[in-house]
Amino acid sequence: MDKAGIEGARVNTITEIVFDKTKPVKTTLAVSTSNSNKARAQPGDVITVYVTFSEVTSVPTITVAGETATVTGTGFKQAWTGTYTMADGDVEAAIVVVVTGYSDEAGNAGDDVTETTAIVFDSTHPDAPTFVITSSNSNPALAAPADTITVKVTFLTVMSRPTITVDSKEATVSGTGYNTVWTATYTLKAADTEGAVVAVVSNYQDEAGNAGAILTETSTISYDATAPVATVVVATANADSKRARIGDDITATLTFTEDVSEPVVTIAGQVAAVTNTDSSTYKNLWTATYTMADVVVTEEPI
Numbered sequence: 001m002d003k004a005g006i007e008g009a010r011v012n013t014i015t016e017i018v019f020d021k022t023k024p025v026k027t028t029l030a031v032s033t034s035n036s037n038k039a040r041a042q043p044g045d046v047i048t049v050y051v052t053f054s055e056v057t058s059v060p061t062i063t064v065a066g067e068t069a070t071v072t073g074t075g076f077k078q079a080w081t082g083t084y085t086m087a088d089g090d091v092e093a094a095i096v097v098v099v100t101g102y103s104d105e106a107g108n109a110g111d112d113v114t115e116t117t118a119i120v121f122d123s124t125h126p127d128a129p130t131f132v133i134t135s136s137n138s139n140p141a142l143a144a145p146a147d148t149i150t151v152k153v154t155f156l157t158v159m160s161r162p163t164i165t166v167d168s169k170e171a172t173v174s175g176t177g178y179n180t181v182w183t184a185t186y187t188l189k190a191a192d193t194e195g196a197v198v199a200v201v202s203n204y205q206d207e208a209g210n211a212g213a214i215l216t217e218t219s220t221i222s223y224d225a226t227a228p229v230a231t232v233v234v235a236t237a238n239a240d241s242k243r244a245r246i247g248d249d250i251t252a253t254l255t256f257t258e259d260v261s262e263p264v265v266t267i268a269g270q271v272a273a274v275t276n277t278d279s280s281t282y283k284n285l286w287t288a289t290y291t292m293a294d295v296v297v298t299e300e301p302i
Contacts, residue, residue, distance in 0.1 A: 020106035028052040031097050031117045040208035041086050041095065041121045049082040049097050057110060060102035065090045065121060076105055088123050095119045122208035129155045133199055133219040143197060143223045145190045151199045151217075153182045159212065162204035167192045167223070171199075178207055190225050197221040230263075231255045244292050252288040259284050270295065 032038065034046040041047060047064045055078065062069040062082035067090065069082035099113040132152040135143040143149060149166045157180065164171045164184035169192070171184035184199075202214040235241070237249040244250055250267045261281060265272045265288035272288035 018106070020104065020108060022055075022104075023108040024057045024102065024104045024110040025054040026051060026099065026110070026113045027054055029097070029099070029113060029115055031095070031115070031119065033119050035209055037207055037209065039118055039120060041119055042208040042210050043086055043088045043090075043123050045086050045209075047084050047086060047095060047097075047119070049084075049099075050079070051082075051099055051113070052079045053102070053110065055104050057102040057104055060110075061100045063098045063100075065093075065095050086121055086123075090121055090123065092121055092123055095121050120208070122206060122210060124206075125210045126159055126204065126206050126212035127156050128213070128215055129153045129159075129201070131199065131201075131215075131217040131219075133197060133217065133221060135197070135221045141221060143188055143221050145188055145192075145225050147188050149186045149188060149197055149199075149221070151184045151186075151201075153184075153201055155180050155182075157206060159204045159206055162201050162212075165200045165202075166197060168200075188223060188225075192223060192225065194223050194225055197223050224258075226258075228256045228258050228260045230257075234267075246292050246294060248292050250290050250292060254286045254288065256284045256286075260286075262286065263288075268292065 028051065030050040032048050033041045035041050047069070049062050049064065049069060051060065051062070056076040057078070058076060059071055059074065060080055062071055062080070064082070064084035065086070067084055069084040071080055071082040073080060095117045097115050097117060103109045130153070134140065134150045136148040137143050151164050151166065151171060153162065153164065158178035159180070159182070160178055161173055161176060162182055164173055164182070166186035167188070169186060171186035173182055173184040175182060197219045199217045199219065200214065205211045231254070233253045235251045236244045238244050252265055252267060252272065254263065254265070259282040262274055263286055265274055267288065267290035270290055272290040274286055274288045276283040276286050
């Protein structure tokens with residue numbers, strides 16, 4: 001009413017001001033990794049966070065593994081996307097995403113959102129495995145052409161199928177997928193390099209994609225592809241060094257280019273008795289003796 005006491009007419013006005021006491025709520029939170037294994041991330045992989053709210057909000061702050069992500073867009077939106085590239089030094093664990101610092105158009109602040117994802121960050125390169133290298137030769141310390149070399153490699157954690165070479169030749173690796181133990185075989189060829197058998201393991205990685213180092217293992221197995229060669233000196237017990245008669249001993253001294261097992265020696269078609277100086281199984285010097293007898297049919301050079 002005015003000063004005279006006259007009451008004014010009632011006025012109703014509809015404004016554009018909206019009363020809002022409801023804070024925004026997260027409705028969707030999706031996290032993905034650029035790694036080919038969607039449950040893993042390694043340094044250099046991009047983590048993408050997609051979050052939606054019950055209403056439009058200001059730009060939220062998004063952290064990934066404790067580090068601030070880059071959020072695209074400005075103003076007020078109902079859906080936001082943040083990205084972060086994982087780096088060496090980030091915590092190795094299940095990746096935790098936190099969304100904070102957002103509010104609706106009225107200024108109502110939303111609650112902090114924390115989610116531990118199923119994506120595991122792994123920045124550790126694989127540890128060196130243990131090697132077991134064996135030969136199919138009857139002497140496990142040696143190998144000859146056609147022998148099979150078996151290389152067993154054991155890792156601390158599962159690894160992808162590695163490339164394994166023996167004497168720089170690719171071996172056959174059994175198995176697929178990811179395993180802690182890998183086994184490879186290679187059959188030696190005559191042209192392969194003689195000496196200690198060397199195995200090399202390469203081209204393997206863990207489930208996060210961290211590549212392992214190239215590893216070289218020199219075994220205690222010695223590869224020998226060269227056949228032994230003998231020099232033979234024959235002597236007779238006869239007074240004439242060029243003659244032999246019944247009862248005379250014929251002695252053949254065999255000197256080999258390397259230690260060999262006991263050879264079979266025949267003299268005048270008959271098996272001789274073979275000995276060496278110290279009864280060793282393998283020697284480079286052997287002696288064969290045969291006493292001439294009537295069983296020798298022909299009289300000719302021995």
